[in-house]
Amino acid sequence: MSKRVSSVPLSGVRKIMEYAKGLQDIIPLNIGEPDFVTPKHIREAAKKSIDEGFTHYTTIKGIPEIRRAIAEKLMNENKMDVDPENEILVTAGTQAAFSAVCQALLDPGDEVIVQDPFYSGYEVALRIAGAKIVPVSVREQKYFAINPNEIKEKVTDKTKMVVLISPNNPTGNVLNKHTLNEISDIANDHDLLVVSDEIYEKITYDDVVNYSIGSIPGMEDRTITINGFSKTYAMTGWRIGFVTACEKLMGNISKVHHSMNVCACSISQRAALVALTGPQDCVTKMVKEYDKRRREITNLLNKTPGFECKIPKGAFYVFPNVKQFKMSSMELAKLLIKKARVVTVPGSAFGKNGEGYLRLSYATSLEKIREALARIKKVLTG
Numbered sequence: 288m289s290k291r292v293s294s295v296p297l298s299g300v301r302k303i304m305e306y307a308k309g310l311q312d313i314i315p316l317n318i319g320e321p322d323f324v325t326p327k328h329i330r331e332a333a334k335k336s337i338d339e340g341f342t343h344y345t346t347i348k349g350i351p352e353i354r355r356a357i358a359e360k361l362m363n364e365n366k367m368d369v370d371p372e373n374e375i376l377v378t379a380g381t382q383a384a385f386s387a388v389c390q391a392l393l394d395p396g397d398e399v400i401v402q403d404p405f406y407s408g409y410e411v412a413l414r415i416a417g418a419k420i421v422p423v424s425v426r427e428q429k430y431f432a433i434n435p436n437e438i439k440e441k442v443t444d445k446t447k448m449v450v451l452i453s454p455n456n457p458t459g460n461v462l463n464k465h466t467l468n469e470i471s472d473i474a475n476d477h478d479l480l481v482v483s484d485e486i487y488e489k490i491t492y493d494d495v496v497n498y499s500i501g502s503i504p505g506m507e508d509r510t511i512t513i514n515g516f517s518k519t520y521a522m523t524g525w526r527i528g529f530v531t532a533c534e535k536l537m538g539n540i541s542k543v544h545h546s547m548n549v550c551a552c553s554i555s556q557r558a559a560l561v562a563l564t565g566p567q568d569c570v571t572k573m574v575k576e577y578d579k580r581r582r583e584i585t586n587l588l589n590k591t592p593g594f595e596c597k598i599p600k601g602a603f604y605v606f607p608n609v610k611q612f613k614m615s616s617m618e619l620a621k622l623l624i625k626k627a628r629v630v631t632v633p634g635s636a637f638g639k640n641g642e643g644y645l646r647l648s649y650a651t652s653l654e655k656i657r658e659a660l661a662r663i664k665k666v667l668t669g
């Protein structure tokens with residue numbers, strides 16, 4: 288067994304899943320995936336791909352058509368000028384893109400600045416790469432937005448990378464243009480790489496829009512943008528995403544990607560191409576539904592004594608403050624599983640600064656959200 292991998296502890300997200308395993312009549316508000324079925328025209332494209340025998344390896348980078356479609360999307364929506372031939376790699380999901388980036392660009396001991404609370408799936412990838420994770424606490428009062436001055440304070444001569452996730456899992460924060468401009472100044476001053484996870488870019492509310500740090504002049508060669516189809520198009524099981532980086536960095540990233548996957552699934556690539564280039568009203572519809580659920584769950588939580596919940600601007604999670612319960616977030620999450628049969632994720636699963644919060648996903652029906660919140664209220668007040 289590799290000591291490096293064995294030393295990575297089981298994440299709090301996994302612990303809570305283990306705790307809930309086998310229980311009946313559970314409402315899972317812990318799961319970060321759309322409850323919608325992948326839109327029909329995308330499924331049809333996959334069927335067509337199979338029927339046509341398009342079932343072989345593709346080039347390592349991905350089929351040229353999808354790389355061109357991604358480049359066009361990046362130009363039109365993200366204002367990023369990316370060369371589809373040398374600067375885009377199609378991956379087996381965003382998670383795989385991030386792992387490949389870590390293996391390709393980090394050496395043991397390199398310092399990587401992340402926000403705390405931080406998406407736990409990426410913590411594992413950073414640890415396996417031997418990186419030293421340097422957390423910057425984000426605060427509820429600031430709607431969990433990272434403060435660029437606090438990033439600056441954490442920079443040392445070992446800092447190599449800053450990881451941004453916006454819209455954010457677990458907090459729902461969306462970083463604004465001003466903050467991203469300040470972070471880009473820091474990256475330029477200290478010669479840092481920035482990894483920007485924009486997987487929730489289309490899931491924003493109240494006229495808030497995603498802004499891509501890679502579009503800021505001077506950031507082209509130091510930004511690695513990762514994204515995927517899982518959340519926008521309800522395609523979690525298809526395992527398809529992409530990474531953009533300048534040609535120099537891409538050499539190493541595709542080497543790692545090749546060693547793990549050879550290429551992304553050919554059928555999923557064809558389906559993702561149709562997702563990108565086909566009608567987008569399916570996305571609008573899903574986001575509209577998430578918005579309804581977002582308002583409802585925030586409202587219901589704020590009506591439950593002990594919960595204080597700021598309304599998030601992106602993704603599909605709420606991150607309420609539960610400090611009034613005077614127990615750890617893990618204890619509270621376990622209590623809710625045991626007594627209410629509702630699964631949530633303790634904030635501590637996302638870092639020290641997540642303690643005192645719970646993460647609830649609203650990627651589930653309004654009916655289930657209402658039932659879950661009624662059960663929670665009954666257990667905690669009855």
Ligand SMILES: Cc1ncc(COP(=O)(O)O)c(C=O)c1O
Nearest residue numbers: 319380381382406456515517528
């Ligand atoms: C911030 C973030 N990035 C990446 C992923 C994984 O995405 P994919 O399914 O594309 O691997 C998730 C899944 O929850 C996520 O929340």
